[in-house]
Amino acid sequence: MPAAAPIPANPPLSKAFACAANVVAAVIGGRNLDRELVSVPQALRPAVQDLAYGALRQYGRGDALLAPLLAKPLAELTIRSLLLTSVYRLEARPDDAHTTVDQAVSAAALMANGRFKSLVNAVLRNFQRQYATLVDTALMHNSARWQHPQWWIEKVQLAYPQQWRDILTAGNGRPPMTLRLNRRRIDNANIYIERLVQHGIGARALDDSAILLDKPVPVVQLPGFATGEVSVQDWGAQRAAGLLDAQPCMRVLDACAAPGGKTAHILELADVDLTALDADAKRLQRVAENLGRLGLTAKLSAADCMAIATWWDKRPFDRILADVPCSASGVVRRHPDAKWLRRRSDVANFARTQSYILDALWQLLAPGGKMLYCTCSVFEEENRQQIQAFVSRHADARRLPTRNQQTELQLIPSAEHDGFYYTLIEKNA
Numbered sequence: 001m002p003a004a005a006p007i008p009a010n011p012p013l014s015k016a017f018a019c020a021a022n023v024v025a026a027v028i029g030g031r032n033l034d035r036e037l038v039s040v041p042q043a044l045r046p047a048v049q050d051l052a053y054g055a056l057r058q059y060g061r062g063d064a065l066l067a068p069l070l071a072k073p074l075a076e077l078t079i080r081s082l083l084l085t086s087v088y089r090l091e092a093r094p095d096d097a098h099t100t101v102d103q104a105v106s107a108a109a110l111m112a113n114g115r116f117k118s119l120v121n122a123v124l125r126n127f128q129r130q131y132a133t134l135v136d137t138a139l140m141h142n143s144a145r146w147q148h149p150q151w152w153i154e155k156v157q158l159a160y161p162q163q164w165r166d167i168l169t170a171g172n173g174r175p176p177m178t179l180r181l182n183r184r185r186i187d188n189a190n191i192y193i194e195r196l197v198q199h200g201i202g203a204r205a206l207d208d209s210a211i212l213l214d215k216p217v218p219v220v221q222l223p224g225f226a227t228g229e230v231s232v233q234d235w236g237a238q239r240a241a242g243l244l245d246a247q248p249c250m251r252v253l254d255a256c257a258a259p260g261g262k263t264a265h266i267l268e269l270a271d272v273d274l275t276a277l278d279a280d281a282k283r284l285q286r287v288a289e290n291l292g293r294l295g296l297t298a299k300l301s302a303a304d305c306m307a308i309a310t311w312w313d314k315r316p317f318d319r320i321l322a323d324v325p326c327s328a329s330g331v332v333r334r335h336p337d338a339k340w341l342r343r344r345s346d347v348a349n350f351a352r353t354q355s356y357i358l359d360a361l362w363q364l365l366a367p368g369g370k371m372l373y374c375t376c377s378v379f380e381e382e383n384r385q386q387i388q389a390f391v392s393r394h395a396d397a398r399r400l401p402t403r404n405q406q407t408e409l410q411l412i413p414s415a416e417h418d419g420f421y422y423t424l425i426e427k428n429a
């Protein structure tokens with residue numbers, strides 16, 4: 001096999017465009033964005049990631065902007081994806097429009113035997129000429145205006161008559177990067193912030209242990225990361241360990257643990273006897289890595305938490321964290337592919353699985369014990385409706401206050417945290 005040509009240190013943008021177009025086409029075809037990005041050569045990855053994330057974040061808008069410029073829908077998915085990434089960059093970098101068009105046309109020459117080079121050139125030049133009219137027309141479509149599928153917009157509007165615009169807008173933004181201090185190692189956020197500043201990283205404290213960075217940085221640049229002084233964890237996710245209220249020596253189950261952010265936080269706050277399960281053995285490996293870096297220990301088991309007979313030793317748990325698989329509608333800005341890949345029916349499927357998981361885990365809870373149910377969703381079927389149905393099925397379940405006497409906490413995505421739902425349920429003694 002001939003050796004692959006080496007990629008230069010600063011590869012031309014055309015290569016990034018061609019590669020991003022392939023990634024976006026794969027995602028439109030149903031593949032996972034992050035998994036596709038893993039196979040992108042390292043030298044190209046930052047540029048490809050920016051183009052692919054950007055194009056997918058505003059896919060509804062890009063699609064509507066391009067439609068009037070194409071005589072008929074473009075069957076060649078990679079070329080359509082090249083146009084989507086080009087339109088994203090033209091809007092994001094209006095100062096660099098000449099380079100965008102030039103490099104996108106060069107990318108087209110590298111793809112599909114160069115058959116679409118003239119078409120790409122013509123579409124992008126027309127895009128520039130007709131921009132104002134195209135935007136006016138596109139914004140008449142809801143999915144272009146709010147950059148989410150129509151069914152998703154309707155669900156959020158119905159559930160949040162006041163806040164739906166904020167929720168959708170937050171879903172289209174760039175996610176914040178937040179750190180969690182390991183309170184076993186550092187007990188004052190301001191001390192760590194001073195160290196960040198010495199490393200040229202701006203940040204502010206959100207509470208005693210959560211620190212919001214002014215902008216994301218690679219973890220290798222964080223002082224003390226490798227030695228377990230801090231972890232990266234969204235502020236909304238940091239609510240879990242405190243709400244669970246695990247006390248020293250308790251038996252705790254983290255039933256859906258990977259990659260282990262909440263597992264580690266629980267262990268940082270108290271010396272508990274913790275079992276961390278995940279159905280995905282590969283993802284469970286990340287729990288092991290995270291705990292190793294932080295110097296923490298738990299019993300790890302790759303198991304389906306509902307298949308109790310395969311892993312449970314019949315000793316009840318005092319606390320259970322059920323951070324269940326969900327639509328991830330509260331963290332869509334971190335996974336912009338999800339909103340276009342999901343179907344309305346997926347939400348009902350997630351809700352069904354969540355109810356099975358809840359019923360299975362309830363059998364494992366000691367009388368007087370507490371189970372914390374958590375999703376990173378803003379959809380009611382997975383949250384309020386799920387828990388209302390659960391307590392009506394289980395006469396021995398009682399909901400406890402989470403904050404201000406409310407028995408549930410629905411965080412909507414904001415500049416400071418992602419969207420999360422929490423509710424704490426106690427089993428009658």
Ligand SMILES: C[S@@+](CC[C@H](N)C(=O)[O-])C[C@H]1O[C@@H](n2cnc3c(N)ncnc32)[C@H](O)[C@@H]1O
Pocket residue numbers: 237255256257258259260261262263277278279280283303304305306323324325326
């Ligand atoms: C929302 S993620 C958990 C995030 C994690 N608690 C954290 O804070 O890092 C949901 C996890 O549930 C796992 N999962 C899905 N179905 C499961 C099942 N039946 N039993 C155990 N784990 C399951 C998935 O593999 C996924 O890792």
